[in-house]
Amino acid sequence: MITPISYASGLTYQNLIKPILFKIDPELVHVHMVRVGQLCGQINIAKQLLQTTYAYKDPMLTQKIAGITFANPIGLAAGFDYEARLTQVLASIGFGFGTVGTITNVAYQGNSRPMLGRLPKSLSLMVNKGFKNEGAKTVVQKLSHLHFPYPVGISVGRTNSLQLKTQKQSITDITSAFRLFEQSNIKHAYYELNISCPNLLGHITFYPPKNLRKLLTEIKKLQLTKPVFIKMPIEKTNKEFESMLDVVTHFPIAGVIIGNLQKNHQDPALDPVEVKKFDRGHFSGKPCWNRSNELITLTHKHYGKKLMIIGCGGVFSAEDAYIKIKLGASLVQLITGMIFEGPQVIGQINQGLVQLLKRDGLNHISEAVGVER
Numbered sequence: 001m002i003t004p005i006s007y008a009s010g011l012t013y014q015n016l017i018k019p020i021l022f023k024i025d026p027e028l029v030h031v032h033m034v035r036v037g038q039l040c041g042q043i044n045i046a047k048q049l050l051q052t053t054y055a056y057k058d059p060m061l062t063q064k065i066a067g068i069t070f071a072n073p074i075g076l077a078a079g080f081d082y083e084a085r086l087t088q089v090l091a092s093i094g095f096g097f098g099t100v101g102t103i104t105n106v107a108y109q110g111n112s113r114p115m116l117g118r119l120p121k122s123l124s125l126m127v128n129k130g131f132k133n134e135g136a137k138t139v140v141q142k143l144s145h146l147h148f149p150y151p152v153g154i155s156v157g158r159t160n161s162l163q164l165k166t167q168k169q170s171i172t173d174i175t176s177a178f179r180l181f182e183q184s185n186i187k188h189a190y191y192e193l194n195i196s197c198p199n200l201l202g203h204i205t206f207y208p209p210k211n212l213r214k215l216l217t218e219i220k221k222l223q224l225t226k227p228v229f230i231k232m233p234i235e236k237t238n239k240e241f242e243s244m245l246d247v248v249t250h251f252p253i254a255g256v257i258i259g260n261l262q263k264n265h266q267d268p269a270l271d272p273v274e275v276k277k278f279d280r281g282h283f284s285g286k287p288c289w290n291r292s293n294e295l296i297t298l299t300h301k302h303y304g305k306k307l308m309i310i311g312c313g314g315v316f317s318a319e320d321a322y323i324k325i326k327l328g329a330s331l332v333q334l335i336t337g338m339i340f341e342g343p344q345v346i347g348q349i350n351q352g353l354v355q356l357l358k359r360d361g362l363n364h365i366s367e368a369v370g371v372e373r
């Protein structure tokens with residue numbers, strides 16, 4: 001049962017707040033929502049109020065994975081907090097973990113507009129930011145003095161610049177960013193290595209296994225002190241995906257996040273009229289759902305003993321999160337579901353997960369991971 005206050009909050013978001021927000025430029029809304037979130041994170045009473053209204057706790061949801069304790073399996077995916085402003089507030093609305101970034105060695109002002117668009121019928125967002133971020137040094141300054149109320153991850157990717165002409169230059173750029181974070185005092189819990197952003201300039205790619213091997217070889221030399229999860233693409237064939245996983249399993253990588261945005265503008269989950277409005281960018285939300293689930297299934301079946309899986313793409317409800325968990329994901333990330341459903345959805349997903357576990361006679365979330373294989 002959803003608590004009355006959470007239910008009311010959802011109704012208010014759907015009927016009052018969302019209709020207004022969805023009339024305003026999405027980038028403007030994103031920037032201002034993040035600023036409001038940051039402000040709430042600086043005020044203790046606001047955090048307590050949010051905690052009471054939104055967060056849901058249950059020991060059935062707590063897991064220790066890769067040495068990190070996650071109070072619940074629902075995390076904020078990379079891309080929403082690209083300015084590292086929300087680490088103090090997201091636990092209060094119920095998230096179990098959250099990723100900052102993607103952050104690159106050198107700052108990037110973002111691709112040409114539009115960087116963001118809405119596809120309400122497709123339950124999707126068009127994303128064309130191309131790693132808009134302030135660069136690793138600034139993020140180190142912002143986060144070094146903070147204590148985090150939940151596990152925070154830093155997503156690292158290649159600087160979006162045509163000046164990086166070769167694979168070698170790109171690898172040096174990525175390892176430089178990792179070095180800055182390693183040498184900092186940031187108390188982060190994990191890294192994400194984002195090799196799958198579809199919106200970057202130039203033709204550098206880490207997809208062919210030999211390119212991926214070279215990148216991971218150089219990253220291994222850094223002897224990173226935090227676990228690394230690789231953010232995977234979802235547009236590759238099963239064979240291509242497996243050959244990437246073959247490489248990944250030869251390196252000290254804790255797991256894979258499956259996965260990134262939908263590149264295919266013809267995906268059947270995209271409303272054909274809506275999608276025609278965008279001649280650029282790639283898509284989040286429901287168009288990611290099917291392929292992400294197929295690849296979670298494949299990964300759990302063949303690599304489940306070696307790689308932990310974070311499921312991501314199209315999660316809007318507890319039922320959605322539970323499906324990804326039953327297919328093999330130990331943790332789940334989301335962005336679009338929160339934007340379409342409202343911030344109360346995080347607590348509702350956690351509460352719903354506990355109900356679904358009980359319905360199925362399970363005592364702990366870990367018992368559900370991969371049961372559907």
Ligand SMILES: Cc1cc2nc3c(=O)[nH]c(=O)nc-3n(C[C@H](O)[C@H](O)[C@H](O)COP(=O)(O)O)c2cc1C
Pocket residue numbers: 077078079080082101102116125127129131155194197231259260261283284285286288312313314315333334335336337
């Ligand atoms: C506005 C926006 C920006 C994103 N930026 C990034 C990013 O910088 N790095 C990354 O790894 N993924 C990024 N993504 C992809 C998400 O992390 C996620 O993989 C994808 O949106 C599918 O999840 P969802 O359906 O819950 O949104 C972005 C997604 C959105 C909506």
